[in-house]
Amino acid sequence: MSEAERGQQPQDHREQERHGHAHPVFDRDYWEDRYGQPGRAWSGRPNAALVAEATALTPGRALDVGSGEGGDALWLAARGWQVTGVDISQNALDKAAASAREREDVDPEQLSWQQADLTTWSPTRASFDLVTAHFMHLPLVDRERLFPALAEGVAPGGTLLVVGHDADALPGGAGRHGDPGMLFTVDEVVGRLSPDAWQVEVAETRPRDMTGPAGDVWHVADVVVRATRRDG
Ligand SMILES: C[S@@+](CC[C@H](N)C(=O)[O-])C[C@H]1O[C@@H](n2cnc3c(N)ncnc32)[C@H](O)[C@@H]1O
Numbered sequence: 001m002s003e004a005e006r007g008q009q010p011q012d013h014r015e016q017e018r019h020g021h022a023h024p025v026f027d028r029d030y031w032e033d034r035y036g037q038p039g040r041a042w043s044g045r046p047n048a049a050l051v052a053e054a055t056a057l058t059p060g061r062a063l064d065v066g067s068g069e070g071g072d073a074l075w076l077a078a079r080g081w082q083v084t085g086v087d088i089s090q091n092a093l094d095k096a097a098a099s100a101r102e103r104e105d106v107d108p109e110q111l112s113w114q115q116a117d118l119t120t121w122s123p124t125r126a127s128f129d130l131v132t133a134h135f136m137h138l139p140l141v142d143r144e145r146l147f148p149a150l151a152e153g154v155a156p157g158g159t160l161l162v163v164g165h166d167a168d169a170l171p172g173g174a175g176r177h178g179d180p181g182m183l184f185t186v187d188e189v190v191g192r193l194s195p196d197a198w199q200v201e202v203a204e205t206r207p208r209d210m211t212g213p214a215g216d217v218w219h220v221a222d223v224v225v226r227a228t229r230r231d232g
Contacts, residue, residue: 060129070096123153
């Protein structure tokens with residue numbers, strides 16, 4: 001989740017105490033509370049994997065799921081994309097829309113924001129030239145529904161980009177992000193894409209340096225899968 005994890009650990013501990021669970025519960029209340037705090041939860045910068053994988057794409061219609069405060073959506077819009085950001089948190093979407101209004105390189109008309117729960121919501125079939133999901137960590141049962149639904153949302157010739165934390169490279173271990181079962185592997189994402197329908201362009205675990213709250217640098221890695229939907 002971009003460099004933007006600053007502040008996450010203390011927040012996690014507070015949530016843990018509030019819910020009384022071994023892991024925080026990442027439900028709508030959690031995210032509304034988190035984005036309801038003053039200031040930013042994340043850095044506001046686009047994720048490194050998005051910049052690496054989408055810079056060469058021809059702008060069209062993009063869907064960013066789990067769009068948060070809009071760092072990725074705004075970057076895409078500034079490059080000419082028409083972007084829909086979907087998030088469970090209305091507070092996050094409001095912050096993203098406010099950022100869009102402040103940006104001179106973005107026309108707010110290029111962006112639309114939709115509050116929805118991705119455990120049940122699906123994009124319209126073949127309606128986006130890019131569907132991107134960064135750090136959209138959900139339990140396996142929800143990923144089993146969501147990832148194919150996101151793939152269905154990609155138009156022929158379009159791109160699916162799925163990025164997550166690599167469990168083996170997280171400081172503090174996968175449990176720091178809740179139930180370790182929330183994280184996924186390259187093989188899981190690729191395994192959901194039929195070779196008849198998809199050309200897998202990138203499927204790797206990519207090292208990345210992340211700066212912590214005190215300026216300390218963590219060596220992490222991202223699961224990165226980019227695939228192109230075949231025509232027809
Ligand atoms: C780890 S953050 C990543 C935010 C952003 N994509 C980024 O990379 O900085 C996960 C995002 O997914 C959203 N989210 C979590 N569960 C969700 C759900 N069930 N439906 C929709 N959005 C959800 C959260 O509100 C949050 O903005």
